[in-house]
Amino acid sequence: MKQDSEYWDGIAPLWTQQIFNTLRHDRNRVIVGELERAARTSPTVADFGCGVGTYLPTLSRLFEEVHGYDHSRACVEMARRRMRRKRHVSVHQAATVPRSRAGAYDTVLCVNVAINPNRRAWYNVLRSAASLLRPNGKLLLVVPSVESATLIAKAEQPEPDTLEGHIPAIPESAPSAAGIVSIEGVRTKHYTRTELTDTLAELGLQVARVRRVEYSWRSQAVSPPRELRNMRPWDWLAVARNASAAAVAKAA
Numbered sequence: 001m002k003q004d005s006e007y008w009d010g011i012a013p014l015w016t017q018q019i020f021n022t023l024r025h026d027r028n029r030v031i032v033g034e035l036e037r038a039a040r041t042s043p044t045v046a047d048f049g050c051g052v053g054t055y056l057p058t059l060s061r062l063f064e065e066v067h068g069y070d071h072s073r074a075c076v077e078m079a080r081r082r083m084r085r086k087r088h089v090s091v092h093q094a095a096t097v098p099r100s101r102a103g104a105y106d107t108v109l110c111v112n113v114a115i116n117p118n119r120r121a122w123y124n125v126l127r128s129a130a131s132l133l134r135p136n137g138k139l140l141l142v143v144p145s146v147e148s149a150t151l152i153a154k155a156e157q158p159e160p161d162t163l164e165g166h167i168p169a170i171p172e173s174a175p176s177a178a179g180i181v182s183i184e185g186v187r188t189k190h191y192t193r194t195e196l197t198d199t200l201a202e203l204g205l206q207v208a209r210v211r212r213v214e215y216s217w218r219s220q221a222v223s224p225p226r227e228l229r230n231m232r233p234w235d236w237l238a239v240a241r242n243a244s245a246a247a248v249a250k251a252a
Contacts (some may be wrong), residue, residue, distance in 0.1 A: 002026070002105060003116050003121075003186075005071045005072050005073065006076045008051075008070075008071070008072035008074070008075055009072050009073060009074040009075070010074075011072075011075075012051075012052055012072060012074035012075045012077075012078055013074070015051065015052045015054075015075075017048040018050065020112075020219070021054060022111055022112065022213060022235065023054055023055060023058065024053075025215045025216065025219045026213050026214070026241060027214045027215060027216060027232065028213075028214060030141065030211050030212070030213045030214075030237055031140070031213055031237060032058060032235065034140050034193075034211075034239055035058065035059070035062055035107075035109065035140065035230070036062060038106075038138050038140065039051065039062035039063050039068060039106045039107070040117045041106075042063070042104045042106030042107040042137075042138065043063060043064040043065060043106060044063065044064065044065045044066075044067075044104070044105045044107070044243050045059050045062075045063040045065070045066055045067070045105060045106065045107040045108070045109060046066075046067045046068070046069060046101075046104075046105040046108045046109070046132050047059060047066070047067070047068045047069065047098075047108075047109045047110075047111075048069050048080055048108055048109070048110045048113060048125075048128065048129045048132060049069065049070055049111070049112075049113030049125065050068030050069060050075070050091065050127075051070060051072075051075050051079070052075050052078040052079050052082065052227075053068060053075075053078065053079030053083060053091065054111075055078075055081040055109060055111065056068055056079060056082065056083050056086075056089060056091070057082070057083070058215040059089075059109070060083065060086045060088065060089050060245075062089075064088060065088055065108070065224070066086075066088060066089040066090070067089075067090050067091070067092065067101075067105070068083075068089070068090070068091040068092065068094065069091075069092050069093075069094050069160055070091070070092075070094075071094065071095040072093075073093055075229070076091050076093040078094070081092045084102070096124075096128055097128045097131050097132055102130060102131050102132065103131070103133065103134050103135070103137075104132060104134065105132050105133060105134060105141065106134055106137050106138065107137065107138050107139075108129050108130075108132045108133055108137065108139050108140070109140045110125070110126075110129040110139065110140070110141050110142070110234065112142055112143065112144060113125050113129070114126050114129075114141075114189065115143070115144060115189045116141060116189060117178075117187040117188065117189050119178075120170060121198070122189045125201070126141070126199060126200070127203055128205060129141065130200075130203045130204070130205055130242065131149070131220075132243035134138055134242065135239075135242055136241055136242055136243075137240060137242045138208075138241055138242075139200075139238070139239070139240045139241075140237065140238075140239055141196075141200070141206060141237070141238045141239075141240065142213060142235050142236070142237050143189075143190070143191045143196060143235060143236050143238075144181070144188060144189070144190040144191065144217065144235055144236075145190060145191065145192075145193075145234055145236050146175045146179045146181075146190040146191060146192045146195075146237055147192060147193065147236070148174060148190075148233045148234045149181045149190050149227070150174070151176045151231060152222055152233055152234060153174040153175075154228065155217070155222050155223075155224035155228050156222060157227065175190050179191055179192065179195065185209070191236060193210055196210065196238055197210060197238065200238060200240045204242065204243060204244035205240035205241065205243060206242075206243035207238055207239070207240045207243045208239045208240060208241060209239050210236055210237070210238045210239075211236075211237045211239075212232075212234040212235075212236065212237070213234055213236070213237050214232040214233070214234045215232060215233050215234065215235075216232065217229070217232070217233065219233075220233050222243070
């Protein structure tokens with residue numbers, strides 16, 4: 001299924017039913033905690049791939065100037081209606097970063113946007129998000145975890161069949177070698193911790209820390225076996241700074 005703007009236009013009216021709410025289900029408030037930390041020294045923020053504006057109310061409370069970007073017209077319209085009374089919040093329709101806004105923000109939030117199974121597509125999302133950063137600006141990037149998908153696949157694995165020669169089916173949530181997982185029929189890019197940090201380094205970003213955004217098993221509609229109940233599914237949250245040569249030189 002092609003994850004283009006028309007696809008997301010169709011999802012927009014059903015967002016709360018179709019799209020997992022990381023803000024609501026983050027058990028330890030890891031994402032909000034990092035946003036609060038960033039806001040202490042960063043007046044401007046961009047939510048790249050803001051969707052219908054799930055994070056915009058939180059960002060509007062923490063930052064002096066907030067900009068949301070999304071390539072879906074329907075999502076942008078819903079986000080604008082949501083934030084219409086907040087004068088310091090603007091929402092823009094853009095498939096790529098406008099040249100005038102490159103290097104414009106202290107903080108960039110990007111939550112489960114770089115998930116297209118096509119490598120060029122997800123890499124371009126990450127490159128665009130990074131291009132919004134000012135020198136020494138901070139990227140807060142949330143992406144699905146391969147390691148977590150493997151855990152979920154294990155939790156979904158049925159009990160071994162007692163019939164000789166029976167081979168259990170591979171769960172839908174089992175990731176491919178490229179980190180692609182089928183979620184309700186939609187192929188979605190996932191990242192190992194190493195791939196995440198290596199990719200950010202390729203983009204000229206210096207990774208400060210990588211954290212787990214943990215969710216309950218119930219939120220994943222999975223009932224794990226007893227031996228996995230003390231573990232939790234998670235997304236990766238990487239916090240990285242714009243450490244490109246130009247940025248470092250300007251900051252020196």
